[in-house]
Amino acid sequence: MEQRQVMDAEEMRRAITRIAHEILEKNRGAQNLALVGILRRGAPLAERLAAIIEQIEGVRVPVGKVDIALYRDDYPERQPVVGRTEVPFDINEKAIVLVDEVFFTGRTVRAAITALVDLGRPANIQLAVLIDRGHRELPIRPDYVGKNLPTARAEHVAVLLKEIDGEDCVYIRKPGA
Amino acid sequence: MKHLLSLRETDAADIRRILETAAAFKEILRRPVKKVPTLRGKSVVTLFYESSTRTRTSFELAAKYMSADAVNIAVAQSSVTKGESLKDTLRTLEALTADCVIIRHSSSGAAHLAAQCVRIPVINAGDGRHEHPTQALLDILTIWEHKIVGREDDTYPRALSSERPFDLRGLTVAIVGDLAHSRVARSNVWGLTKLGATVRWVGPKTLLPADAHQLPVRVHTRLEEALEGADVVMALRLQTERQEKGLLPSLREYSRIWGISPRTLRYARPDALVMHPGPMNRGVEISAEVADGEGGIRAAIEEQVTNGVAVRMACLYLLMGEMMGAGE
Numbered sequence: 001m002e003q004r005q006v007m008d009a010e011e012m013r014r015a016i017t018r019i020a021h022e023i024l025e026k027n028r029g030a031q032n033l034a035l036v037g038i039l040r041r042g043a044p045l046a047e048r049l050a051a052i053i054e055q056i057e058g059v060r061v062p063v064g065k066v067d068i069a070l071y072r073d074d075y076p077e078r079q080p081v082v083g084r085t086e087v088p089f090d091i092n093e094k095a096i097v098l099v100d101e102v103f104f105t106g107r108t109v110r111a112a113i114t115a116l117v118d119l120g121r122p123a124n125i126q127l128a129v130l131i132d133r134g135h136r137e138l139p140i141r142p143d144y145v146g147k148n149l150p151t152a153r154a155e156h157v158a159v160l161l162k163e164i165d166g167e168d169c170v171y172i173r174k175p176g177a
Numbered sequence: 178m179k180h181l182l183s184l185r186e187t188d189a190a191d192i193r194r195i196l197e198t199a200a201a202f203k204e205i206l207r208r209p210v211k212k213v214p215t216l217r218g219k220s221v222v223t224l225f226y227e228s229s230t231r232t233r234t235s236f237e238l239a240a241k242y243m244s245a246d247a248v249n250i251a252v253a254q255s256s257v258t259k260g261e262s263l264k265d266t267l268r269t270l271e272a273l274t275a276d277c278v279i280i281r282h283s284s285s286g287a288a289h290l291a292a293q294c295v296r297i298p299v300i301n302a303g304d305g306r307h308e309h310p311t312q313a314l315l316d317i318l319t320i321w322e323h324k325i326v327g328r329e330d331d332t333y334p335r336a337l338s339s340e341r342p343f344d345l346r347g348l349t350v351a352i353v354g355d356l357a358h359s360r361v362a363r364s365n366v367w368g369l370t371k372l373g374a375t376v377r378w379v380g381p382k383t384l385l386p387a388d389a390h391q392l393p394v395r396v397h398t399r400l401e402e403a404l405e406g407a408d409v410v411m412a413l414r415l416q417t418e419r420q421e422k423g424l425l426p427s428l429r430e431y432s433r434i435w436g437i438s439p440r441t442l443r444y445a446r447p448d449a450l451v452m453h454p455g456p457m458n459r460g461v462e463i464s465a466e467v468a469d470g471e472g473g474i475r476a477a478i479e480e481q482v483t484n485g486v487a488v489r490m491a492c493l494y495l496l497m498g499e500m501m502g503a504g505e
Contacts, residue, residue, distance in 0.1 A: 067201070070243075070494075082201040082494070116212055171284040 002174045003158075006149060009168035012130070016045065017033030019128050020052035022144050027095055030059040032123070034091065035129075038100040039067045039083040040114045044163035045130060060100050062089040068096075072113035077124040091120040101159040103129040106138035131170060178216045180292045183308040184367035191341045192368055197317055198491035199484070205242060216245035218494070219276040219497055223249045224266065225302070226257070226282045231343055231482060231492060232302050233454055234405055236279050239489035244287060245276070245497075246474070263380055264288065267294040277497055279444040280304075298496040299469060306358055313364035317345075317372065319477050322484075323450045324348055347371035351403045351445070353435060354413035354462050357386045362413060363453045366394045379403030380413075380435060383424040391408050400435060404444035411452045411464045412437045428461055438464035451476040 007015070027033050030053055037046030050063045050138040063138055064087035069080040098112055117123060123153060128144035133151040149172070156173040160166075178191050202209055208454030213459040221240040223233050233249060233283055240247035243446060245301060250270075252258075263282070267491060280291050292299040303309040326341050352362045353398055356378050366376050368487035377399040378389060380415045389396045425431050437451060451467055451474060459465050470476035 070215040080229075082198050084201045086205050114214070118213070119208060 003171045004044070004174075005169055005171055007131075007147060007170035012168050012170065015130065016048055017052055018081060019144045020049050020056065020169055023049070023097055023126075023128065024053060024057060025125075026143070030057045030061050030146075032093070032095050033097065034062040034064065034089060034094045035097050035099055036064045036066050036087060036091075036096060036112075036116065037111075038108060038147045039065055039085075041159055041161055041164060042098070042100040043102060044161050046097075047163075049097075049099060054094050057104075062094075064088060066112055068108060068111040068115055073107060073111070086115075087119055091116065091122045093107070093121070095124050095126065096122040097126045097128050097143070097144075099128050101130045101161070102157050103132045103142050106136040106140040106146065109140050110138050126167075130159055131157055151165045178331060180288075180301075181244050181310050182292055182299065184299070184310045184364045184417055185308065187367075187371075189371040192314070192317075193434045193478045195314055195465070195488065195491050195495060196321065198345050198494060199487040200321075201402060202433065203488045204482070204485065210491060211302060212244060213242070214334060215241040215494060216497060217238070219245040220274065220443070221245045221247045221277045221279065221493060222273075222275040223247065223279045224248070224252070224281075226252045226280075226287075227303070229281055229302070231485070231495065232281065232309075233238045233433065234491050235482070235485045236300075239493060240487050242486070243490055243493055243499045245493065246267070246321055248275075257355070258406075263290060264294045267291050267461075268466070271295045271297055274288050277493060299392050300492055300496065303360055305360065307360055307361070307395070308364045308365050308367075309360040309454075311488055312361050313368040313487065314492075315481055315488040316361075316365055316411070316452060316454070316487055317343075317368050318484045319452065319481050320345065320348070320350065320369075320374075320450065321478070323475070324408055339396055343372055344446050345369060348374045348408045349377065350374055351377045351407040351411040352411045352413065353386045353403070353437060355415050355419060356380050356413070357384045358416065358419070359413050362411075363392070365411070366392050377403045377407070381425065383433070384419065384479065393425050398474075400441055401444045402448075404441070405446040405490060407449055410437055410442065411448045411454075412457075414454065414456065415458055415462045417458070417461075423451060436460075436462055436464060437467050439466055439474065442467060442474065451478075452481060455482070 035046040037049050039044035046063050050061050054060050067083035067085045071081045126143040129142045130146040131149050132145045133149050135153050154175050158168050158171045162168050223236050225233050237247040279300045279302050281302040282304050285307035287304045288301035356362050360490050369376050376394045378394050453463055459464055465473050
């Protein structure tokens with residue numbers, strides 16, 4: 001399999017820092033804000049964003065994580081392992097930023113929105129992603145993007161995170177080659 | 178995994194998979210709106226040839242929380258009373274487009290027979306004296322929560338099971354009472370020992386099964402001996418008709434010798450967890466003080482019931498997924 005690195009650790013750090021600033025700018029600070037990572041790799045990204053927001057604003061925003069296995073629209077074809085949803089705060093009337101590593105078809109985000117509204121009625125839901133690789137199949141778009149990455153549909157974008165994979169970097173993998 | 182018929186035939190990896198999924202599903206039970214859309218458009222039939230309140234309700238609620246439609250067949254009012262065979266009843270349910278059948282029957286092996294008659298998954302909710310796998314799974318989940326995660330550990334349910342694996346090595350579970358007639362005791366022996374726990378059985382000789390020596394269990398005839406150093410004490414329901422059949426001199430004597438009370442519990446570890454599959458005969462196999470967890474006694478009887486819903490949600494999720502060609 002042929003693979004090409006498209007982001008290194010330093011580029012990822014800058015992109016995440018910029019997203020944190022953009023979230024604060026758009027929401028006029030960290031009041032009423034909460035971050036929810038989509039399992040698995042959205043969760044550590046949400047934690048990193050919260051840490052940067054705390055450095056900038058001095059406010060610790062609530063962080064949760066949401067598992068979408070039970071909300072997928074492709075359950076009959078694939079039966080994903082169920083992770084643990086954990087949103088230890090009241091989401092009602094909060095501005096929620098969903099965080100995921102790659103934005104592709106939009107179906108994961110659709111499922112995450114459904115999962116989130118089962119827990120309450122947030123004031124609004126925003127979306128932050130590290131990579132937007134295109135090919136969306138639903139009318140959903142991210143509000144904050146680390147990097148726009150044009151890809152072929154058959155390619156695979158792998159985001160590796162220190163917390164899970166031991167290193168920070170982003171690869172594009174071409175199939176078959 | 179196509180059916181869930183017994184824990185004897187379920188390997189440790191599948192047992193862990195069910196428990197991990199159940200631990201994740203407990204979060205749904207704490208939500209203000211306890212429903213996920215996963216099994217929307219699927220139907221689950223509970224076919225109970227024996228009376229049951231908690232098991233049947235638990236399965237029905239589990240199905241409903243997963244958005245499946247649940248239908249209960251009360252056998253007493255069904256065509257079974259007109260002489261329909263088990264095989265024909267099951268085939269009819271399949272033809273009615275049921276997606277999963279949950280069966281309880283007074284004959285050992287009924288669930289296996291049922292599984293041979295239909296293509297849809299069958300879950301055994303208790304067959305004769307044979308097995309009651311979901312009861313043992315909920316017991317094991319409860320033991321794991323108390324003894325491996327720790328009730329005081331506020332990271333639960335956040336602690337992922339990868340950090341707290343379903344490994345029960347070093348734990349000793351004593352099961353007390355009417356073992357000869359207990360499918361709960363049998364399923365627990367298979368499930369607990371597959372995850373590494375040691376299981377002891379103790380009860381009056383007249384209530385020990387003849388094949389106990391073929392099971393991975395140590396059989397004791399003195400309560401004190403069986404409870405010594407035990408981490409978990411599980412009292413079994415004593416069916417009062419046993420006395421009528423001459424297996425017991427009197428309930429009072431049974432209670433004094435085999436009943437779990439603050440006095441007899443002193444033989445076990447001070448932090449021993451007391452469990453009971455219900456329904457309880459207070460004052461017979463378990464004293465009211467123990468059942469209610471008075472005086473620092475740790476009893477988990479209601480937690481067992483709640484965990485039963487999560488375990489059954491997990492079983493439905495995993496089995497109905499396999500049916501649709503998913504899974505490994």
